[in-house]
Amino acid sequence: xxxKACPWAQDEALQQVLMSDWSVSFTSLYNLLRARLCPYFxxxxxxxxxxxxxxxxxGSAVPTAAxxxxxxxxxxxxxxxxxxxxxxxxxESRTRKQKSSEESLETETPSDDDDDGSFSWLExxxxxxxxxxxxxxxxxxxxEKHEVQVDHRPESLVLxxxxxxxxxxxxxxxxxxxxxxxxxxxxxxxxxLAPVAFRGGTMHTLKVRVGTLEWDHDVFSLxxxxxxxxxxxxxxxxxxxxxxxxxxxxxLSPHExxxxxxxxxxxxxxxxxxxxxxLPPCGLHPRTLEQLRQSPxxxxxxxxxxxxxxxxxxxxx
Numbered sequence: 001x002x003x004k005a006c007p008w009a010q011d012e013a014l015q016q017v018l019m020s021d022w023s024v025s026f027t028s029l030y031n032l033l034r035a036r037l038c039p040y041f042x043x044x045x046x047x048x049x050x051x052x053x054x055x056x057x058x059g060s061a062v063p064t065a066a067x068x069x070x071x072x073x074x075x076x077x078x079x080x081x082x083x084x085x086x087x088x089x090x091x092e093s094r095t096r097k098q099k100s101s102e103e104s105l106e107t108e109t110p111s112d113d114d115d116d117g118s119f120s121w122l123e124x125x126x127x128x129x130x131x132x133x134x135x136x137x138x139x140x141x142x143x144e145k146h147e148v149q150v151d152h153r154p155e156s157l158v159l160x161x162x163x164x165x166x167x168x169x170x171x172x173x174x175x176x177x178x179x180x181x182x183x184x185x186x187x188x189x190x191x192x193l194a195p196v197a198f199r200g201g202t203m204h205t206l207k208v209r210v211g212t213l214e215w216d217h218d219v220f221s222l223x224x225x226x227x228x229x230x231x232x233x234x235x236x237x238x239x240x241x242x243x244x245x246x247x248x249x250x251x252l253s254p255h256e257x258x259x260x261x262x263x264x265x266x267x268x269x270x271x272x273x274x275x276x277x278x279l280p281p282c283g284l285h286p287r288t289l290e291q292l293r294q295s296p297x298x299x300x301x302x303x304x305x306x307x308x309x310x311x312x313x314x315x316x317x
Contacts, residue, residue, distance in 0.1 A: 008187045015179075015187045022189035023173050025200035030169050032198060033063060036279050039231075039292055041194035043172065046180035048074070050172070051261045052165065056279045059295030060265050062162040068260040070156040074177065081171050084164050089263050089300055090155045154260040154300035195231050196282050206232075234288040237306070237313075246311035254302040262298035 008014045032038035033054045040057060043050040051066045058064065067074075078085060150156045160168050172178060180186050192201065206226040213219045224236070233252075240248045281289055301317040308314075 011187075018187075019179070019189050021200055022192075025192055025198060026173065027169065028199035029192060029194055029201075030166070032196065037282060038194055038196045038198070039279065039282055039284065039289065041192060041198075042229075043190050043192060045178045045190040046183075046185060047071075047177055049255075049258055050168075051258075054279060057292050058265055059293070060161070063165045064265065065160040065165045065168050066261050066263070067158040067160070068154065068156065069152045069257055070158050071151045075158065077175070078158070078168070078171060081167060083160060083167050083171060085158045085160045086266055087150075087155065087157065088159050088266050089157050089260060090150055091266070092263075154263075157260040157263055157300075159263075159265065193227055193229060195229060195284060230292065231284050231288050234291055235285060237308070238285060238287065241308060241311060244308075246308060248308050250306040252302075252304050252306065254304065259298075259302040260300050262296045262302055263300055264296050 008018060026043070029038060029041050030052065033041065033052055036054050036056070038054065040051065040053045043052070048067055048069055053060070053064045053066075055061055055063050075085075178190055179188065192198070194201065197203075204226070206224050206228065209221075209223040209225075211221050211223075213221055222240075237250075240250075279289065279293075284292075298317055303315050303317055305316040306313065
């Protein structure tokens with residue numbers, strides 16, 4: 001679309017119509033998700049992406065929504081709307097550092113939270129008037145600096161659970177930063193990607209090229225271009241396994257900002273059997289659906305090389 005005329009970029013009335021139709025499609029997808037008729041779907045916006053997952057997927061008994069990457073401004077806006085969320089990768093990093101610090105028995109240093117504490121020890125030394133105490137504003141700025149440092153990084157991944165995903169739906173529909181203000185996508189609503197049909201959705205096929213490697217005519221190549229969704233990748237492995245007699249190699253080119261979606265969900269107390277939600281196949285292969293049920297184990301990384309030898313898988317992240 002680069003270099004072409006974009007009539008919607010300057011036409012506010014047209015933008016409102018597009019956004020209204022998009023909101024209907026977005027709400028339709030969310031309702032399918034809540035009814036467990038859609039396992040997951042993506043919202044691909046200009047500044048961030050959102051992955052909505054139905055109850056029963058990724059080891060969660062309730063619907064979840066993951067947003068990455070995020071900024072402090074976006075997180076503050078979500079808090080102001082009453083949306084409860086967690087930062088699983090950031091919390092995991094803090095826990096790991098704390099554990100490492102305890103194991104190494106390093107001398108503890110005062111934390112930022114202690115900066116506004118008592119300074120009675122200065123009085124005991126008689127130098128309280130010679131030392132400038134940090135004021136409340138300085139302490140707040142230091143705390144905000146630490147929060148801003150994770151912006152646009154995998155650690156900025158935000159996780160929303162349960163009924164708060166519905167509040168997130170309404171928040172996103174009215175979120176100004178959801179639509180790009182410049183570039184070829186200026187004025188266009190975000191792209192919705194889902195493995196099932198939804199209101200206003202259109203079907204697009206991936207581009208496929210088949211050939212042989214020049215240095216070895218016995219080795220065939222299959223190139224798939226476009227947004228390859230998780231269920232599509234798993235379906236390809238189910239096809240290539242028996243077709244290639246248990247031996248093939250796949251090189252993957254992931255969308256880097258979406259790698260954080262592989263983060264494991266925080267452990268929440270759940271009754272036995274709660275996670276085993278009655279999720280219909282929704283057109284997916286039963287083995288693919290079973291794979292999507294499992295808890296993620298890749299952290300903030302993603303698979304870049306997938307290889308099968310003698311029907312056994314190995315992979316590299």
